[in-house]
Amino acid sequence: MTDLRTLFDAGVAAVRGDNSVTASLATKPVAAPDRIIAVGKAATAMARAAHVLFPETPLLIVTKYHHADGAPAAAEVIEAAHPVLDENSISAGTRVLEAVQNMAAGSHLMLLVSGGASALAEAPAGGLSLDDLKSRAQQMLASGADIHAMNAARTKTSRVKGGKLLGAFGGARVTTLAISDVEGDSLQVIGSGIGAAPVESAFTFEARIVASNAIARAAVRQTASDAGLAVGHDEETLYADVNVVARRIAAALKDAEPGIHLFGGEPTVVLPPDPGQGGRNQALALLLAREIAGVSGLQILVAGTDGTDGPTDAAGAIIDGATWEASGQEALDRADAGAWLQARGALLKTGPTGTNVMDLVIARKS
Incomplete structure (x- = not known):
């Protein structure tokens, strides 16, 4: 039987970052870049694939703590915090900006961008301290603001977001490959526009x-179909508060035909002053458990x-x-x-996956 984890x-x-970058560059090759910077x-995973194709190109990787396993030995690697930035986030942003500014006229930069880069x-910018930025980030995360509102606010206080990083580039060519973790797959929103060009x-x-929630859902749908399972709902509609999303999905599933049902996107959650353990997916899962109880x-x-x-x-x-x-x-x-959920053995732990295309809800009804 094909289970939900499969x-x-x-x-x-x-x-996955390596698969997506490899496929994109095989379909449409590019000339060897003079520097590769991967952020997110x-x-x-994205950098690993690019390094196979361009092994002589200097490589800088900025990623989340414990997400650097498998990085090419020649790469410069900086690990930092997510979802609230830390000192290493500032060091990483400064280093990325410096690397871009120092590229020569006529040079080619490849940027590999994925969610979390913000x-x-x-x-x-503007003399803001790390404490200022952390406080603003925590307030936005707790408020239930969506990714578009959060990134708009982040861009105003940054020297690398919203096309500002590439505004410092004095070379001839930039190739940006991005994994989308936002509704609409806009490069101006992914990573707060760190890989976008200035106006x-x-x-x-x-x-x-090179990768998106729609591509992930298509693979789930194909795997289910190959296993002889009917696929009903296939929607990217998880764009509301988790309470609203839970009621909507539960109602749809109770009325649905037997088979596999898919939902993608990224809901929001409003946090109390002193939140416990969990994230939006764990909150949504528990809300759904309440909605389908019995x-x-x-x-x-x-x-x-x-992951x-x-x-x-x-x-x-x-x-x-x-x-x-x-x-x-x-x-x-x-x-x-x-x-x-942990106390009841219901948590799903996968470890870092090498991608980030928002969230998936996969239901099986018999």
């Missing part, structure tokens, strides 16, 4: 989206495709109609869904 893994494999949660690489530039600019023949996986959910080492959780207990409400109120 389907999730198939979706992730289709959008999938930076190591926190992992920052060069603050006016003198260099040749080419940008490609329903038989329905199992749901909720997970971040990057991490908020500031935890879990990707999300797998729940069914027997998961919910009354004590779950207190956990929801405290934003402590992760601890509650």
Whole structure:
């Protein structure tokens, strides 16, 4: 039997950084760049693929802590914090900006960008301190603001976001390959626009989206179909508060035909002043458990495709109609869904996946 974890893994494999970069450059090759800079949660996997093709090109990788395994030995690697930046985030942003500024006239820069870049690489503007930036980031995360609002705010206080990084480039050509973790797959939004070109530039600019939530869902759908499973819902609609999303998905699943049902995107969550353990996917999973309590023949996986959910080492959780207990409400109120689900063996832990295309909800109804 094809289980939910197998389907999730198939979706992730289709959008993994190394696979996506390799496929894109095989389909449309580019000339060897003079420098490669990879920033984001999938930076190591993306950089690994580029290094195979361009082994002599200097390589700088900026990624999340514990996401650098498998980095090429020749690479310069900086690990930093996510989702709230730290001292290494400032060091990384400063180093990336310096590397771009120092490239010669006539040079070719390849940027590999994936989600998480906003926190992992920052060069603050206007004399803002690290404490200022951390406070602003924590306030936005707790507010339930969506990624578009958060990135717009981040861009105003940065020297590398919103096309500003490439505004410092004096070379001839930039190739940006991006893994999308935002609705609409806009390069201006992915990583707060760290890989976007400025409004006016003198260099040749080419940008490609090499992986997205839609590509991951297509791989899940194909794997399910190959296993003889019917596929019903296939929607990228997880763009609302987790409470709204949970009610919407549960209602759809209760009325659905037997088979596999897919939902993608990235919901938001409003946090209390002193939140417990968990992230948006763990909160959504517990809310769904409440909504389908007592329903038989329905199992749901909720997970971040990057393998991490908020500031935890879990990707999300797998729940069914027997998961919910009354004590779950207190956990929801405290934003402590992760601890509650962990105590019941429901958490899904994958480790870093080498990609980041938002979240997947995969349900199986019998």
